[in-house]
Amino acid sequence: MELTADEKEMLEGKQGNAVKKSMEILCALGEIYGAKRLIDVSSVQIAGVSYDNLGDAGLEYLSELAKDGRARVLTTLNPAGMDLEDWRKLGIPEDFAKKQLEVIDAFKKMGVIASCTCTPYFIGNLPRYSESVAWSESSAVCFANSVLGARTNREGGPSAIASALTGKTAEYGMHLDENRQAQVLVKVRAKLRAVPDFGALGYATGKKIGNKVPLFVGVKRASVEQLKSLCASIATYGGTALFHIKGVTPNRTRKPTEEVIITQNDVDDAKVALTDAGYDEPDIISVGCPHCSINEVRRIAELLDGKHVKEGKEFWICIARPIKQIAEQAGYAKTIEASGAKFACDTCMVVAPIKGRFKCLATDSAKSCFYARGKNAFKTKFGTLEECVAAAVTGEWKAKQAKQAKPAQPKKTETAAE
Amino acid sequence: MLAEVKARVIAKGVAEGDLLVSQKPVSFYGGVDPDSGVVTDGESDIKGQSIAGRVLVFPTGKGSTVGSYTLYRLKKNGKAPAAIINGECETICAVGGIISDVPLVDKPEGGLAQFKTGAKAKVDANAGVITVTQ
Numbered sequence: 001m002e003l004t005a006d007e008k009e010m011l012e013g014k015q016g017n018a019v020k021k022s023m024e025i026l027c028a029l030g031e032i033y034g035a036k037r038l039i040d041v042s043s044v045q046i047a048g049v050s051y052d053n054l055g056d057a058g059l060e061y062l063s064e065l066a067k068d069g070r071a072r073v074l075t076t077l078n079p080a081g082m083d084l085e086d087w088r089k090l091g092i093p094e095d096f097a098k099k100q101l102e103v104i105d106a107f108k109k110m111g112v113i114a115s116c117t118c119t120p121y122f123i124g125n126l127p128r129y130s131e132s133v134a135w136s137e138s139s140a141v142c143f144a145n146s147v148l149g150a151r152t153n154r155e156g157g158p159s160a161i162a163s164a165l166t167g168k169t170a171e172y173g174m175h176l177d178e179n180r181q182a183q184v185l186v187k188v189r190a191k192l193r194a195v196p197d198f199g200a201l202g203y204a205t206g207k208k209i210g211n212k213v214p215l216f217v218g219v220k221r222a223s224v225e226q227l228k229s230l231c232a233s234i235a236t237y238g239g240t241a242l243f244h245i246k247g248v249t250p251n252r253t254r255k256p257t258e259e260v261i262i263t264q265n266d267v268d269d270a271k272v273a274l275t276d277a278g279y280d281e282p283d284i285i286s287v288g289c290p291h292c293s294i295n296e297v298r299r300i301a302e303l304l305d306g307k308h309v310k311e312g313k314e315f316w317i318c319i320a321r322p323i324k325q326i327a328e329q330a331g332y333a334k335t336i337e338a339s340g341a342k343f344a345c346d347t348c349m350v351v352a353p354i355k356g357r358f359k360c361l362a363t364d365s366a367k368s369c370f371y372a373r374g375k376n377a378f379k380t381k382f383g384t385l386e387e388c389v390a391a392a393v394t395g396e397w398k399a400k401q402a403k404q405a406k407p408a409q410p411k412k413t414e415t416a417a418e
Numbered sequence: 419m420l421a422e423v424k425a426r427v428i429a430k431g432v433a434e435g436d437l438l439v440s441q442k443p444v445s446f447y448g449g450v451d452p453d454s455g456v457v458t459d460g461e462s463d464i465k466g467q468s469i470a471g472r473v474l475v476f477p478t479g480k481g482s483t484v485g486s487y488t489l490y491r492l493k494k495n496g497k498a499p500a501a502i503i504n505g506e507c508e509t510i511c512a513v514g515g516i517i518s519d520v521p522l523v524d525k526p527e528g529g530l531a532q533f534k535t536g537a538k539a540k541v542d543a544n545a546g547v548i549t550v551t552q
Contacts, residue, residue: 021517028428028512032524053484055452057491061517136483156483181531 018069021161030170047136048157050351052083116346117320134163139232180213199366200270206238288318289365301332309340310395422491425523445481447541455497489514501541
């Protein structure tokens with residue numbers, strides 16, 4: 001890789017230890033992936049913030065970097081393991097809270113904004129079309145690439161920090177036009193109405209095509225909330241950093257030759273797969289994975305108006321703190337909190353240390369189901385926002401269960417081979 | 419017997435130890451106990467073995483990017499591998515090796531099949547040379 005004089009200085013340690021370590025990381029990645037040079041990034045989103053994931057070693061590494069490392073571009077943070085202000089309300093242990101706050105302090109010392117949200121694009125970290133950034137958090141990466149048309153690889157926590165402290169990334173992967181072309185044409189022949197339909201589409205597609213870049217056709221429109229849900233789901237169950245939807249997303253792409261079809265059966269099967277049989281009394285209901293938009297909060301306030309969360313149930317609305325502040329100004333927060341539902345700012349179901357506290361999660365997020373099962377050993381119920389609120393109020397999951405497709409009906413089941 | 423094998427440098431440093439070879443991708447996060455260095459991944463063919471102080475050979479990394487921090491944690495606990503040889507390195511292991519000062523090379527000439535568990539090896543990840551001794 002060819003480095004400029006300034007970049008060579010950074011690598012030689014003339015601009016401090018943190019910058020040196022960061023340049024070693026960026027140059028090694030450039031070497032592995034065949035980059036010819038480093039490029040500037042305009043913003044960074046750092047994942048790996050929860051003390052639950054970092055442990056003492058991660059904290060130690062961050063403290064070491066914070067000695068002389070300072071962010072050179074706009075840098076925001078992924079959710080932490082707790083609400084940084086009201087952590088007691090969520091039942092977070094004292095010793096965990098102390099360590100989590102030390103992690104946040106190390107980031108603040110580096111000049112990173114402790115935004116603690118997986119939706120940085122809702123709070124002002126909003127790159128424009130064709131802009132190169134260095135983001136971690138798979139759902140946000142997919143949103144930046146697919147919906148905004150910005151360019152980022154799927155960074156890990158340390159490589160994102162390396163970009164923050166240098167303002168650079170290696171030019172490979174998603175930064176190059178040839179890697180942003182669709183590889184599979186995905187014909188959607190299913191009705192997509194609510195947010196979980198898009199989560200189910202992401203699940204079904206991810207399982208079929210893995211981390212290839214899809215071009216969806218047959219999706220006529222999609223709201224920002226629906227796209228947010230699709231990004232989270234397809235990145236979790238498949239691993240892609242980018243998708244295209246004809247008529248919806250901004251990137252140009254060639255039409256690929258490989259083709260798959262997603263039928264109504266595929267979408268229904270995904271919903272069945274994300275819902276565990278039995279366990280019809282979820283004890284934790286959580287929405288906001290990725291973090292809620294203000295429009296979702298508005299809808300939750302409408303649904304909860306005058307109602308109460310059933311005793312013994314927890315209802316978490318995971319959200320970025322600035323969005324909660326807007327909800328307070330608009331009066332939504334008062335309605336929601338009067339019902340007994342709780343805002344979980346700065347954190348979420350995926351990264352909070354809640355293993356063992358609950359048995360069954362009800363959610364409108366396909367991504368949440370994956371981590372609730374894998375990380376926390378919870379059972380899951382997957383449905384619409386309306387169904388989740390109803391479960392919180394009545395204490396029971398009564399969502400109409402999608403029927404699993406019967407396999408032996410070749411006439412009605414379309415396949416890619418047709 | 420003494421064989422010198424050229425490899426690509428990912429994370430610099432020099433170290434030696436007994437080879438521990440896995441045919442499968444390794445996930446450090448959730449796949450290796452950070453306090454003991456013992457492999458816990460049910461899908462791994464070296465499950466139950468300790469990677470501490472070994473020259474760990476495996477095709478590539480997998481799993482969460484938090485794995486980079488797990489390698490750092492292993493190092494701080496004195497349970498990290500002495501060095502790593504990958505078939506083809508990816509982000510998680512590369513970053514883990516660099517931040518933890520664990521020498522790491524990949525793409526050794528002649529592939530991974532030449533490395534056998536139990537043999538000794540010296541990894542010079544400054545020069546990009548692996549020396550296998552019996």
